[in-house]
Amino acid sequence: MTPPTVYHYGPGTYNVGQLQDEITAAGLPVPQGVNGSGYAGPGTAATHVDVACDNALTAAQKMQLDGVVAAHVPRGPRQARPLWSIRGDVQALTPTQWSNTWADLSAAVPGGPARKYLSDYGPNAGTIFCYDHVIYVVGGTTAQVKAGQVSLTACFCQDNWSYLWHPPFDPSIAIDGSEPA
Numbered sequence: 291m292t293p294p295t296v297y298h299y300g301p302g303t304y305n306v307g308q309l310q311d312e313i314t315a316a317g318l319p320v321p322q323g324v325n326g327s328g329y330a331g332p333g334t335a336a337t338h339v340d341v342a343c344d345n346a347l348t349a350a351q352k353m354q355l356d357g358v359v360a361a362h363v364p365r366g367p368r369q370a371r372p373l374w375s376i377r378g379d380v381q382a383l384t385p386t387q388w389s390n391t392w393a394d395l396s397a398a399v400p401g402g403p404a405r406k407y408l409s410d411y412g413p414n415a416g417t418i419f420c421y422d423h424v425i426y427v428v429g430g431t432t433a434q435v436k437a438g439q440v441s442l443t444a445c446f447c448q449d450n451w452s453y454l455w456h457p458p459f460d461p462s463i464a465i466d467g468s469e470p471a
Contacts (some may be wrong), residue, residue: 294322295346297355299330300338304399305364309339310326315456318351319343335364368468369447377444380454390460392439395446407442412449418442 306326314320314325322344326336338360347355366393383391403409410418421442425435447454 294342294344297336297341297343297347297352299341299359300336302337302339302359302362303364304339304359304362306336306339308365309359309362311452311455312358312362313341313355314435315461318355318358319345319347345459348461365470367471368451369453369471370469373444373448376447376465376467377441377468379411380440380443380447383463387460387463391443391454391457391463394457394459395443396439401461407446410449412447413450414445417445 291448304326306324310321310324312415325340325342326338327340328337329335330337333367341355341359380388380391395407398404399406399409405422407418408422421438424430425438425442429435430438443454447465447467449467453467454463454465455467457463
């Protein structure tokens with residue numbers, strides 16, 4: 291097995307998880323890992339990062355990676371966005387984006403629950419189970435079922451902040467379940 295190609299950056303201020311998401315959102319190959327070092331303590335930012343890639347980047351990709359790292363500004367503390375705000379964003383999805391989202395969210399999890407959203411462990415898990423019952427047992431008109439699906443999606447997104455932030459099933463979607471604290 292070929293060892294990964296590692297690109298070193300620093301000194302700077304880096305939120306490792308956020309940086310990895312930004313690299314992927316930029317259309318670069320998904321890094322094998324982004325590792326930080328030089329932390330001043332728990333909850334602080336890294337001062338150096340290593341971006342490991344399965345294969346060496348082309349010169350153009352390396353320039354793009356350099357730009358993403360240089361433009362990186364770590365987000366401060368975050369909190370969940372209000373459900374009404376997330377729901378408005380979910381309602382504004384295009385028909386294709388909505389179809390892609392619902393197909394992913396309602397798909398069975400191998401070896402797990404019948405629908406992905408039933409794997410939620412956040413504070414909205416009970417509400418999500420109620421929406422599942424209403425959608426699949428009680429039913430309703432097409433508009434009522436769709437309204438339940440939209441609300442359920444907002445609940446899942448509030449519990450799983452990055453779920454709809456450039457997801458792999460539709461990178462054109464950019465709904466953040468969090469906001470600055």
